[in-house]
Amino acid sequence: MKDELLIKFLLKETSPEEDLEVHNWLKQSPDNTKKLAQFKIIWESSKTLALQHPIDEEAAWNRFKELRDQEVKQPLPNDNDEPPIKVDEPPIKVLATPKTNTTTQWLKVAASVIISFGLLLGIYWYTIAPKHPYFNTIEWVATTATLTDTLPDGTGITLNKHSKITFQEKLFGWKRQVKMTGEVFFDVASNASKPFEVQTDNLTIRVLGTSFNVRSNPKATEVIVETGAVQVSRDDVIVKLKPDEKAIARTGLTTIEQRKQTDKLYDYYRTKQFKLDNTPLWRFVEVLNEAYSVKIVIGDPAIGNLPISTIFDNDSLNTILDTLCSMLQLHVVKNGKTITIKK
Structure with missing residues (x-):
C-alpha cells in the first residue's frame, strides 16, 4: 500500500x-x-x-x-x-x-x-x-477469584486465584511474550510471524496458536496441552507436546517429564466443573483441597483408588461431599479445619 x-x-x-x-x-x-x-x-x-x-x-x-x-x-x-x-x-x-x-x-x-x-x-x-499499549508491559492479577480477559493480540486468558501475568509485544519484535506465576489457561491467537512465548521461573513455552494450561509454583511447572502443539524447553532440554499430553519440570532438576494427561480436572477453575471419568478418589480429593482451600484427608488407604464417574457443575463443597458419600458408601468426619473421608 x-x-x-x-x-x-x-x-x-x-x-x-x-x-x-x-x-x-x-x-x-x-x-x-x-x-x-x-x-x-x-x-x-x-x-x-x-x-x-x-x-x-x-x-x-x-x-x-x-x-x-x-x-x-x-x-x-x-x-x-x-x-x-x-x-x-x-x-x-x-x-x-x-x-x-x-x-x-x-x-x-x-x-x-x-x-x-x-x-x-x-x-x-x-x-x-x-x-501505546504495545510498548508497555501490561499486567493482570487474580487475587481471591478467577480472572478472564483478552490480551491485546487477541489471546484469551483465564487466571486461577492468586495468579499473575505480564504481557509485552514490541513493535519490531519477533515474538509475543508473557511472564507468569500461579496457574493460567491460554487460548492463543494464531500469528505465524510472531510466536507466543510463556516464561515461568524454570521453563519456556513457545507456540504459534493453540490452547494450553500452565501451572507454576516453587516446586514445579506443569504444562497441559488442550489443542494444537506446544514446545517446552529448559536450558538444552526440549519437549514437544500434543493434545492431552503434559510436561512437568521440577525445581532443582534439569530433566522434563512427558506423559499423558488422564483427566480433565485441570480446567475446573475455568469451566466451574469437575469432570470425573473413572477418576480415583485420591486425585479428586487433591483437586478439592486446592479449589476450596481446605484440608481433606482419606482416612483409609483402601478407598483412595475408588473410581468416580460424574460431573459436578458449580456445586458447593458440602454438596460434593454428600454426593461422594452416597455414591461410594462413605462418611465424612469434620475435626476443626480437617475433613476426613472414611468407610
Missing part, C-alpha cells in the same frame, strides 16, 4: 474506489491495521511539528509583491542622467508562488516526514511509544 494513498485516506481526500482499496487492504491482515494506526500517530506528530514551526506563506508573498512593485515604479535612467549610486543591498530571495491545494501541501510535508523518518522515529519512541 503506497504511503501517499494512506495520507489521502487519513485526510479523507480519497475517492470511493480508493476507500475500498484501503479497506480491503486493512482486512487482509491485523498487521495492516497496526501499520495504519502507527502511520496515523506518526502523521499526527508530523502535523504537530509543522504547526510548531509555521511558515507564513501569505506574508512572504505580500513582501515579494511589495519589492516587485518598488522595482517597477523606479524610472529608467536617461542618457543625461548621472549614473545611479550603487548601494549594496542583500539579495532578494524570490519566493515561489504558494500553492492553494491543501492536499498537495500536505503531500510535500509527508515527503519530508518520510525523508526525516529517523528523526520522527526517535520522537515517536520517546514521546508517543510509552503511552
Whole structure:
C-alpha cells in the first residue's frame, strides 16, 4: 500500500474506489491495521511539528509583491542622467508562488516526514511509544477469584486465584511474550510471524496458536496441552507436546517429564466443573483441597483408588461431599479445619 494513498485516506481526500482499496487492504491482515494506526500517530506528530514551526506563506508573498512593485515604479535612467549610486543591498530571495491545494501541501510535508523518518522515529519512541499499549508491559492479577480477559493480540486468558501475568509485544519484535506465576489457561491467537512465548521461573513455552494450561509454583511447572502443539524447553532440554499430553519440570532438576494427561480436572477453575471419568478418589480429593482451600484427608488407604464417574457443575463443597458419600458408601468426619473421608 503506497504511503501517499494512506495520507489521502487519513485526510479523507480519497475517492470511493480508493476507500475500498484501503479497506480491503486493512482486512487482509491485523498487521495492516497496526501499520495504519502507527502511520496515523506518526502523521499526527508530523502535523504537530509543522504547526510548531509555521511558515507564513501569505506574508512572504505580500513582501515579494511589495519589492516587485518598488522595482517597477523606479524610472529608467536617461542618457543625461548621472549614473545611479550603487548601494549594496542583500539579495532578494524570490519566493515561489504558494500553492492553494491543501492536499498537495500536505503531500510535500509527508515527503519530508518520510525523508526525516529517523528523526520522527526517535520522537515517536520517546514521546508517543510509552503511552501505546504495545510498548508497555501490561499486567493482570487474580487475587481471591478467577480472572478472564483478552490480551491485546487477541489471546484469551483465564487466571486461577492468586495468579499473575505480564504481557509485552514490541513493535519490531519477533515474538509475543508473557511472564507468569500461579496457574493460567491460554487460548492463543494464531500469528505465524510472531510466536507466543510463556516464561515461568524454570521453563519456556513457545507456540504459534493453540490452547494450553500452565501451572507454576516453587516446586514445579506443569504444562497441559488442550489443542494444537506446544514446545517446552529448559536450558538444552526440549519437549514437544500434543493434545492431552503434559510436561512437568521440577525445581532443582534439569530433566522434563512427558506423559499423558488422564483427566480433565485441570480446567475446573475455568469451566466451574469437575469432570470425573473413572477418576480415583485420591486425585479428586487433591483437586478439592486446592479449589476450596481446605484440608481433606482419606482416612483409609483402601478407598483412595475408588473410581468416580460424574460431573459436578458449580456445586458447593458440602454438596460434593454428600454426593461422594452416597455414591461410594462413605462418611465424612469434620475435626476443626480437617475433613476426613472414611468407610
